[in-house]
Amino acid sequence: MKQIFTYGNYLKDKFGAKVYKVGINISGFTCPNIDGTVAKGGCTFCENDSFSASTDEVQELKGFHLNLNSKENPFLEKQLLQLTQQFEAISARQKREYGAQKFLVYFQSFTNTYAPFETLKALYEKALSFPDVVGLSIGTRSDSITDETLEYLAELNKTKEIWVEFGIQSVYDETLERINRGHDSTNVREWILKSKKAGLHVCGHLIFGLPNESQEMMLETSKQAYEWGIDSVKYHPLYVVKRTALANEFTRGEFTPINEGEYLEVLVKSIEMKPSNVSVQRVTAGIDDDSLLAPQWCRDKNQQIKNINKALKKIGLKY
Numbered sequence: 001m002k003q004i005f006t007y008g009n010y011l012k013d014k015f016g017a018k019v020y021k022v023g024i025n026i027s028g029f030t031c032p033n034i035d036g037t038v039a040k041g042g043c044t045f046c047e048n049d050s051f052s053a054s055t056d057e058v059q060e061l062k063g064f065h066l067n068l069n070s071k072e073n074p075f076l077e078k079q080l081l082q083l084t085q086q087f088e089a090i091s092a093r094q095k096r097e098y099g100a101q102k103f104l105v106y107f108q109s110f111t112n113t114y115a116p117f118e119t120l121k122a123l124y125e126k127a128l129s130f131p132d133v134v135g136l137s138i139g140t141r142s143d144s145i146t147d148e149t150l151e152y153l154a155e156l157n158k159t160k161e162i163w164v165e166f167g168i169q170s171v172y173d174e175t176l177e178r179i180n181r182g183h184d185s186t187n188v189r190e191w192i193l194k195s196k197k198a199g200l201h202v203c204g205h206l207i208f209g210l211p212n213e214s215q216e217m218m219l220e221t222s223k224q225a226y227e228w229g230i231d232s233v234k235y236h237p238l239y240v241v242k243r244t245a246l247a248n249e250f251t252r253g254e255f256t257p258i259n260e261g262e263y264l265e266v267l268v269k270s271i272e273m274k275p276s277n278v279s280v281q282r283v284t285a286g287i288d289d290d291s292l293l294a295p296q297w298c299r300d301k302n303q304q305i306k307n308i309n310k311a312l313k314k315i316g317l318k319y
């Protein structure tokens with residue numbers, strides 16, 4: 001069996017050490033798709049409490065939200081403290097439990113370029129100052145990153161490893177509209193190409209099982225994302241979390257989640273089409289608590305990985 005080129009392999013080859021991503025959630029960040037700038041309510045599948053890290057460490061920030069035009073940020077010191085506390089706690093655990101040696105600080109929740117430039121600069125520089133940090137990975141939307149930020153990240157990338165993670169989800173505008181994404185596919189393409197031109201490393205997030213999408217459409221999304229030059233990919237099945245617009249659609253019978261067999265088929269085909277230099281960061285997703293409404297196969301991550309490996313084995317690959 002041939003091992004798929006994973007992001008872990010990429011980092012090991014590049015840094016000669018075990019590099020772990022430290023997922024960070026900074027209070028005060030939001031998303032233009034939630035705050036009403038481009039849309040209200042967010043993507044139909046987004047339930048923001050389902051993001052991982054706690055948002056409660058800095059109580060004063062509750063209800064305070066930044067955007068690209070915020071004139072001031074009275075809570076910057078608190079956000080820097082929150083960043084430090086989260087990094088110290090998570091990296092210590094990763095060292096203890098997994099033998100992590102170096103770290104990439106991953107700005108994970110919400111839209112992590114959607115704040116005034118000075119705030120972003122302060123947070124990114126603080127993150128890069130922590131011991132054994134080799135770089136950053138910044139999760140964002142293509143409509144929420146400015147040329148100024150991109151240029152600055154390109155400058156940082158000369159001495160550190162800087163990744164930008166864009167939600168691509170689908171290249172079909174009718175699908176993006178249906179999930180209330182708030183931007184079109186042209187916009188994603190434009191900013192991925194710009195980021196690549198600036199020399200940055202790009203990870204693309206893809207979702208299989210979006211409403212009304214055939215397997216052919218999902219594979220076309222993979223194909224175009226690879227053509228845009230992404231360096232790494234995260235594949236997700238669309239699952240339904242309670243208290244979301246998608247949950248209402250599901251309950252009304254207007255949305256049927258992808259079944260596991262269909263997901264495995266499209267995933268394997270998409271991996272087969274993938275250029276060999278594109279590393280794989282994630283092959284599935286799910287959630288094992290009361291918030292998951294459907295499909296039930298997204299509950300057990302270990303079983304999902306076993307089934308994915310069984311499907312990959314048929315084409316001589318393993319994850």
Ligand code: SF4
Binds near residue numbers: 031109110111141
């Ligand atoms: S872009 Fe991300 S944070 Fe914003 S609404 Fe969509 S899923 Fe939620």
